[in-house]
Amino acid sequence: MARYAAGxxxxxxxxxxxxxxILQRYKADRIGIMSEPGKATIYFSVKGRDVQMPIPxxxxxxxxPGQKWAxxxxxxxxxxxxxxxRVMVITLKSMLEAIDSGVTTFDQIFLAHLVLPGTNSTVGxxxxxxxxxxxxxxxxxxxxx
Numbered sequence: 001m002a003r004y005a006a007g008x009x010x011x012x013x014x015x016x017x018x019x020x021x022i023l024q025r026y027k028a029d030r031i032g033i034m035s036e037p038g039k040a041t042i043y044f045s046v047k048g049r050d051v052q053m054p055i056p057x058x059x060x061x062x063x064x065p066g067q068k069w070a071x072x073x074x075x076x077x078x079x080x081x082x083x084x085x086r087v088m089v090i091t092l093k094s095m096l097e098a099i100d101s102g103v104t105t106f107d108q109i110f111l112a113h114l115v116l117p118g119t120n121s122t123v124g125x126x127x128x129x130x131x132x133x134x135x136x137x138x139x140x141x142x143x144x145x
Contacts, residue, residue, distance in 0.1 A: 005086035007079070015085035019092055026096040038062075042088065046106060050115035052122055055088055057081050 016033050019042060023031050028044040035057075042053040058081065060074040072080070098104050107114070112124030127134065 003083065004090070005083045008082050008086050010082060010086055012082055012085050015082070015089050018089050019085075022089070022093050022096065026100060040085075042092075049106065049110070051110055051113045052115055052120075053088070053092075053113050055084055057084065 019033070020031050023044050026046070028046050030043070030045040030050075032043040034041050034043065038057055038059055040055045040057055042051075042055070044051050058072045058077045060072050060077045062072050062077070064070045064072060095109050099106050099109060112122060112128070114123045115121070116123060116126060
């Protein structure tokens with residue numbers, strides 16, 4: 001199966017601008033995008049809830065996923081970066097439309113990306129590494145008065 005937006009020629013900047021417009025349309029504020037080598041992060045706030053959504057960006061010379069020797073070429077890494085930004089456009093658009101249509105709630109769909117107050121960490125950063133333990137302990141915790 002072909003990957004979504006494989007071969008896209010849409011520049012990263014255009015995808016970033018589209019993401020900002022989508023977020024504004026759905027009443028997000030404090031919108032920002034920060035880039036650093038190997039990662040970009042989309043930041044925004046909705047009704048006082050801060051959200052961070054990281055996008056891993058491959059760099060030329062990094063190992064390809066699941067490979068021991070094959071590495072990203074400059075051309076392939078740039079193409080994959082463009083593709084990942086298109087994935088984020090459709091991801092945010094679908095998440096926000098699901099909320100707006102009453103299919104789900106903001107907290108439910110963005111839970112893993114909500115920033116814990118007073119930190120730079122998200123709920124996902126705190127919980128995902130402990131999911132195994134949580135799954136084992138949850139029945140016990142739920143039974144407690």
